[in-house]
Every structure is written in structure tokens, then in C-alpha cells.
Amino acid sequence: MLDFQKKYLQTIEDALENYVYTVPDGQGVIREAMLYSLKNGGKRVRPMLTLAFCEVCGGNVYDALPFACAVEMIHTYSLIHDDLPCMDDDDLRRGKPSCHKQFGEANALLAGDGLLTLAFETLAKAENVKSADIVRAVGVLSNLAGYAGMIGGQVIDLLSEEKQVDFETLHCIDKLKTGALIKAAALLGCIAAGVTDPAVLSAAELYAENIGFAFQIIDDVLDVTADTETLGKPVGSDEKNEKSTFVKLLGLEKCRQLANNLTAEAVSALEKMPNSSDFLAEFAKALAVRNK
Amino acid sequence: MLDFQKKYLQTIEDALENYVYTVPDGQGVIREAMLYSLKNGGKRVRPMLTLAFCEVCGGNVYDALPFACAVEMIHTYSLIHDDLPCMDDDDLRRGKPSCHKQFGEANALLAGDGLLTLAFETLAKAENVKSADIVRAVGVLSNLAGYAGMIGGQVIDLLSEEKQVDFETLHCIDKLKTGALIKAAALLGCIAAGVTDPAVLSAAELYAENIGFAFQIIDDVLDVTADTETLGKPVGSDEKNEKSTFVKLLGLEKCRQLANNLTAEAVSALEKMPNSSDFLAEFAKALAVRNK
Numbered sequence: 001m002l003d004f005q006k007k008y009l010q011t012i013e014d015a016l017e018n019y020v021y022t023v024p025d026g027q028g029v030i031r032e033a034m035l036y037s038l039k040n041g042g043k044r045v046r047p048m049l050t051l052a053f054c055e056v057c058g059g060n061v062y063d064a065l066p067f068a069c070a071v072e073m074i075h076t077y078s079l080i081h082d083d084l085p086c087m088d089d090d091d092l093r094r095g096k097p098s099c100h101k102q103f104g105e106a107n108a109l110l111a112g113d114g115l116l117t118l119a120f121e122t123l124a125k126a127e128n129v130k131s132a133d134i135v136r137a138v139g140v141l142s143n144l145a146g147y148a149g150m151i152g153g154q155v156i157d158l159l160s161e162e163k164q165v166d167f168e169t170l171h172c173i174d175k176l177k178t179g180a181l182i183k184a185a186a187l188l189g190c191i192a193a194g195v196t197d198p199a200v201l202s203a204a205e206l207y208a209e210n211i212g213f214a215f216q217i218i219d220d221v222l223d224v225t226a227d228t229e230t231l232g233k234p235v236g237s238d239e240k241n242e243k244s245t246f247v248k249l250l251g252l253e254k255c256r257q258l259a260n261n262l263t264a265e266a267v268s269a270l271e272k273m274p275n276s277s278d279f280l281a282e283f284a285k286a287l288a289v290r291n292k
Numbered sequence: 293m294l295d296f297q298k299k300y301l302q303t304i305e306d307a308l309e310n311y312v313y314t315v316p317d318g319q320g321v322i323r324e325a326m327l328y329s330l331k332n333g334g335k336r337v338r339p340m341l342t343l344a345f346c347e348v349c350g351g352n353v354y355d356a357l358p359f360a361c362a363v364e365m366i367h368t369y370s371l372i373h374d375d376l377p378c379m380d381d382d383d384l385r386r387g388k389p390s391c392h393k394q395f396g397e398a399n400a401l402l403a404g405d406g407l408l409t410l411a412f413e414t415l416a417k418a419e420n421v422k423s424a425d426i427v428r429a430v431g432v433l434s435n436l437a438g439y440a441g442m443i444g445g446q447v448i449d450l451l452s453e454e455k456q457v458d459f460e461t462l463h464c465i466d467k468l469k470t471g472a473l474i475k476a477a478a479l480l481g482c483i484a485a486g487v488t489d490p491a492v493l494s495a496a497e498l499y500a501e502n503i504g505f506a507f508q509i510i511d512d513v514l515d516v517t518a519d520t521e522t523l524g525k526p527v528g529s530d531e532k533n534e535k536s537t538f539v540k541l542l543g544l545e546k547c548r549q550l551a552n553n554l555t556a557e558a559v560s561a562l563e564k565m566p567n568s569s570d571f572l573a574e575f576a577k578a579l580a581v582r583n584k
Contacts, residue, residue, distance in 0.1 A: 021440070023439060023440045023444055027439060027440075027443075027444035027445075027447040027448055027468075029447060029451070030439045030443065030444065030447045031439060034439065077405075081401060081402075081405060084378075084401065085378075086376075086377075086396075086397035086398045086401060087398050087401065104378075105378035106378050106379050106450055107447070107450070109373060109376065109378060109379065109401075110373075110439075110443050110446055110447055110450075112405075113369075113373060113404075113405075113408065113443055114438055114439035114443050116405065116408055116409065117408065117434050117437050117438040117439070117443065118434070118438055118439065120412045120430055120433075120434040121430075121431060121434035121435055121438055123430065124427050124428075124430040124431035124434065125431070130423075131422075131423035131424040131426070131427045132423040134423070134427045134430075135416050135423045135426045135427060135430075136416075138412055138413075138415065138416040138426075138427075138430055139413060139416035139417070141412075142409050142410070142412040142413035142416065143413055145409055146406055146409040146410055146413055147315060147319060147322045147323060147326065147402075147406035147409070147410065148313070148315045148319075151319075151322065151402050151405055151406050151409065152315055152319035152322065153319075154402055155319040155321060155322045155399070155402055156319050158398055158399070158402075159321070176319075
């Protein structure tokens with residue numbers, strides 16, 4: 001874990017928990033289900049990016065905290081709905097029973113809806129961000145998480161199931177399904193710092209697109225090369241599920257090379273930011289050489 | 293239909309359709325599913341309230357249109373998710389196949405998520421509303437549609453299934469499940485007009501709470517007294533499903549009396565609004581004497 005992550009991890013964990021406020025009316029189970037999935041030990045990649053982009057743009061990291069948490073809530077809701085029987089039908093998520101296994105399907109559906117809605121409630125609560133910038137954040141997050149972004153990626157993914165798809169389609173699925181929210185995380189950091197310069201916003205997008213793409217390629221590589229114990233989930237599942245992957249399309253060597261190139265492009269995009277960030281450069285590199 | 297409704301119905305229909313913009317990337321089915329449910333001929337009670345409250349507060353009705361459409365999108369997503377097999381498992385919605393019957397469960401789930409997300413994207417697009425008021429609208433809508441509001445009502449409803457519940461619980465379910473979004477519709481109209489006076493906002497809430505409660509009571513009455521042809525859905529379903537209703541708890545006569553009292557209170561709350569509104573008064577009365 002890099003220094004920036006060590007410094008802010010607990011801050012993010014506490015904030016996520018605090019934003020899920022207590023309700024008086026007996027609907028406690030939904031709060032419990034939301035917290036169960038939200039606190040299930042993710043790497044917090046997205047909120048870290050939001051905080052780091054706020055800092056690299058000269059903003060106060062703590063001002064970006066509600067934005068960072070909102071992105072993580074969207075990410076968590078998408079995992080809950082993704083695991084439902086009508087979608088991927090996954091019983092486990094990070095080694096624990098998935099939300100619907102623990103709380104039942106109806107509660108999991110509603111917990112996902114609740115987190116999606118809470119994300120926007122949390123954005124609206126950002127205290128030290130100008131109203132115009134909160135409105136921008138609502139617009140960017142809803143667009144990139146919506147049917148033109150993340151949800152759109154899910155749809156194309158569903159349509160492509162059990163089909164061999166080409167490089168372009170696979171890239172499009174990942175760009176929307178995973179990349180869109182990573183992009184939102186980076187942009188919301190810039191917006192929290194009050195950035196309006198299109199060149200800076202574009203550079204943040206470019207960084208996010210490149211690390212998102214590299215991340216997905218390495219995911220496919222690890223499914224072939226890692227051992228189950230290190231990865232913490234079964235390897236070889238892509239092969240078993242006859243899933244199209246970048247490894248199948250390009251081979252291992254070309255995948256590694258592409259991931260390295262994308263990482264270098266991400267790092268070079270950082271030159272356009274108002275300040276330098278060792279963390280963002282190291283973070284991009286760490287994602288490309290990770291073994292889990 | 294009242295004059296105000298006749299005047300603005302087509303405006304609302306067109307706006308709803310226009311906000312569901314076209315996406316380039318092959319995820320067309322999700323847009324189709326969203327529009328299928330959104331354009332399924334509802335009464336547009338909520339958006340009408342938003343427009344009318346904007347007008348009665350001295351605002352320009354057209355400025356409130358994105359807010360009105362956002363509330364209707366939230367309402368529509370809640371119906372789609374409500375109809376899913378893991379929830380009420382309804383095959384029909386307003387006489388047509390429900391979204392999951394038409395497009396499959398996964399697409400219906402995602403279409404609901406898409407509409408919920410699009411609601412906030414639409415709020416952020418309000419052109420003639422001040423940023424601070426858009427942020428207020430995001431806060432109010434997300435709170436009342438979220439797990440402390442509408443979703444919370446669903447949860448208590450699920451917990452109460454196949455149980456006989458008392459008046460307080462039944463009122464609480466309806467207040468959250470249906471009432472919260474009607475309240476949001478009224479408040480968003482005031483906010484679009486730039487109202488900050490707490491007395492005016494409270495009056496709008498009071499009107500909304502009373503008509504919401506009366507609406508639900510009349511719903512229960514009609515399930516006993518109406519004929520299937522007029523109602524457009526099977527009557528006697530509450531009895532068949534052993535559902536707790538206000539009619540069972542209070543009897544028909546007391547229900548009618550309570551609905552009349554609530555309507556009178558709603559109408560009298562309108563006295564606190566900056567302008568008078570024949571429509572809002574007539575609308576409250578029409579909901580109480582409706583036969584379908």
C-alpha cells in the first residue's frame with residue numbers, strides 16, 4: 001500500500017460508514033444490508049483517485065470526501081445488483097456471502113437501489129464545494145454511471161455472453177463497465193478542487209482511461225497466471241466460463257506490453273495537472289505489476 | 293381531466309421522451325426498456341404536482357420541467373423493480389406486460405437502475421434554476437426516494453407481508469412508499485421557483501402528505517367497491533392476497549370520511565402558498581372522489 005493510501009484509508013472507511021445515517025422507522029435491515037456490502041473490504045481504488053485528483057489540482061483532500069464516498073457507493077451498488085441471480089448469480093463476493101445470499105434477493109435489490117440513491121444524497125451534502133461544482137459532479141457521475149456509461153457496459157456485456165467478441169467490443173464493454181466509473185472518480189476529484197480548465201479535465205480522463213484499461217488487461221492476465229491463494233478467488237474462471245478475454249485475443253506477452261504502454265501514457269498524462277503527484281504515478285505502476 | 297392537466301400533459305410526455313437521449317454504443321435495448329416503462333401511460337400525478345407547485349409559487353412552469361420528469365423517472369424505476377419476480381412478481385403493469393416480461397429480468401433490473409440514475413442527470417440539466425436550488429432538489433429527491441423514504445417503505449412493506457398490521461404501521465408504509473415521492477414532487481416545484489420560506493415549504497409538504505394519504509385510502513376503498521372494468525385492474529385483490537387495508541381496519545364509511553377530512557386539510561394548506569391555485573384544490577378533491 002502506498003503512503004497516500006495508508007494516510008487516507010481509515011478516513012474513507014469512517015466517512016462511508018457515517019454517510020449511511022440511521023433511520024427511525026423500522027427499515028433497519030436495509031441499512032444493515034447497505035453497510036454489509038459497503039464495508040466489505042474493497043481496495044477503495046475509486047475514492048483514493050478522487051482524493052488524489054483533488055490534491056493534485058490544489059484542492060483540500062477532505063472537501064472531496066463526499067464525492068469520493070459517492071463514487072464508492074455507486075461501485076458497491078453495481079456489485080450487489082451484478083451478483084443477483086438474474087445477472088451473474090454469484091454467491092460469494094470477496095470471500096463472503098454476496099448481499100442477496102445474506103439478506104435475500106428483495107433486500108439486496110433494495111440495498112442496491114438505496115446505495116445508488118444515497119450516492120446522490122451524499123454529493124448534495126458536500127459542504128465546502130460550490131453549488132455549481134456539486135451540480136457538475138451530479139451531472140458527471142450520473143452520466144458515467146448511467147445507461148450511457150457503466151450500466152450501458154453491463155448491457156453490452158449481457159448481450160455478448162457466451163459469444164466470442166472481438167477486441168473492439170471487449171474494449172468497449174470494459175471502457176463502459178469499469179472505465180466509466182474510474183473516469184468519474186478522477187473527474188470528481190478535479191471538480192471538488194474547482195477545476196474548470198478543459199485541458200486539466202481531459203488529462204484526468206486520459207489517466208483514468210489508461211489505468212482502467214490496463215487494470216482490466218492485468219485482470220485477464222492474472223486469471224491465467226496467478227495461483228488461487230494469492231488472487232483470493234478461483235483462477236481459470238474465464239476459461240471455464242468461455243469468457244472472451246484480452247489474453248485469448250492477444251496472448252500473454254502482448255497483453256503485458258499493452259498494459260505497460262497504457263501505464264506509461266497514464267503517467268505522462270499527469271504532466272498536464274497543476275501539481276505533481278508521486279502517488280498517482282506510483283499507483284498507475286502498481287496496478288500494472290500487481291499480483292492480485 | 294382538469295384544464296391544467298390538459299394544458300401540460302403533452303409537454304410532460306414530450307419532455308420525458310427527450311430526456312432519454314440516444315446512446316451510440318449498442319446498448320439500445322436498455323433505452324428501449326426505459327422508454328417502454330416510462331411511456332406506459334401513467335396519470336403523471338407527480339410531475340403535474342411539480343409544475344403546479346412551481347406555478348403557485350410564482351415560478352415559470354417550464355423551468356420546473358426537468359424536476360417534474362426526474363420525479364416521474366424515480367416513480368417509474370420503482371414500479372419496474374417492484375414488479376420483478378423477487379419483489380411482487382407482477383406480469384402486468386397497466387394492462388401491458390411488465391418490463392421484465394417484455395425485456396427479461398436482467399434488462400428490467402438495469403432499466404430501473406438506468407432511470408434512477410437518469411433522474412439525477414436530468415435534475416443537473418435544469419437550465420433556468422440556480423445551482424444552489426438544483427443542489428437542494430438533489431438532496432430532497434434523493435432523501436425522499438432513498439432508504440429513509442420510498443425504499444424504506446418498500447422494506448417495511450416486505451417485512452409486513454402476510455401479516456396483519458395495525459393502522460400505524462399501514463400508515464407508515466404508505467407514507468414512505470407512496471407519500472414520500474408525492475412530497476418530493478410538491479417540494480421540487482417550490483424549489484424550482486426558488487422558494488426558501490420554510491412556511492411555504494411546510495404547507496406544500498402538508499398538502500402532499502394529505503392527498504397522498506387520501507389517495508391510498510381511496511385505493512383501498514375502490515378495491516372493494518369498484519367493478520373491474522371501470523378500475524382497469526382486478527378488484528378484490530387485497531382480500532385475495534390477505535393484504536392489510538384501511539377498509540379492513542376502519543370500515544368503508546370511516547375510510548370515506550377520513551379521505552374527505554384529509555382532502556379538506558390539503559385544500560386549506562394551500563392558503564399558505566404565495567398564489568392561489570384552482571388546479572391544486574380541484575386536483576385534491578378529484579383524487580378523493582375518483583372511481584378508478
